[in-house]
Amino acid sequence: MSKVIDQRRLADLIIKPIVTEKATLQLEDNKYVxxxxxxxTKPEIKAAIELLFDVKVTGVNTARMPRRKKRVGRFMGxxxxxxxxxxxxxxxxxxQLFPDV
Incomplete structure (x- = not known):
């Protein structure tokens, strides 16, 4: 059973690329974070990356990051x-995550 993926929704799935030391080291293995x-979902992420960047995705791994505590004054959230x-x-x-300067 294949699910039809809404093309308009795909662009909203990707929030931002992650540029950290670990993520930059993974660029050598052709992995982007x-x-x-x-x-x-993984099929939606794959379709979104292929549509937005015109590349072929061979694999997608996902992880839910834990919620972080945020304090504003005396209120904790x-x-x-x-x-x-x-x-x-x-x-x-x-x-190309970094434009040529």
Missing amino acids: FDVRPEA FKAQVKRAVVTLKEGDSI
Whole structure:
């Protein structure tokens, strides 16, 4: 049973790319890390990356990051929970995260 993926919704699934030391080291293995919406599924993430960046995705790994405590004055709350997606691209494909300067 295949689920039809709404093309208009795909662009909203990807929140932002993650640029950390660990994520930058994974670029050598052709892996890119993105924050995605918590309700996004692996097939939707794959379709969104392929549509937005015109690349071929070979694998998607996801992880739900824990909520972090946030204090504002005397009130304690939580930051929104996010989901991280590590996207592996086909050999030879790449995503340009940093514009040429």
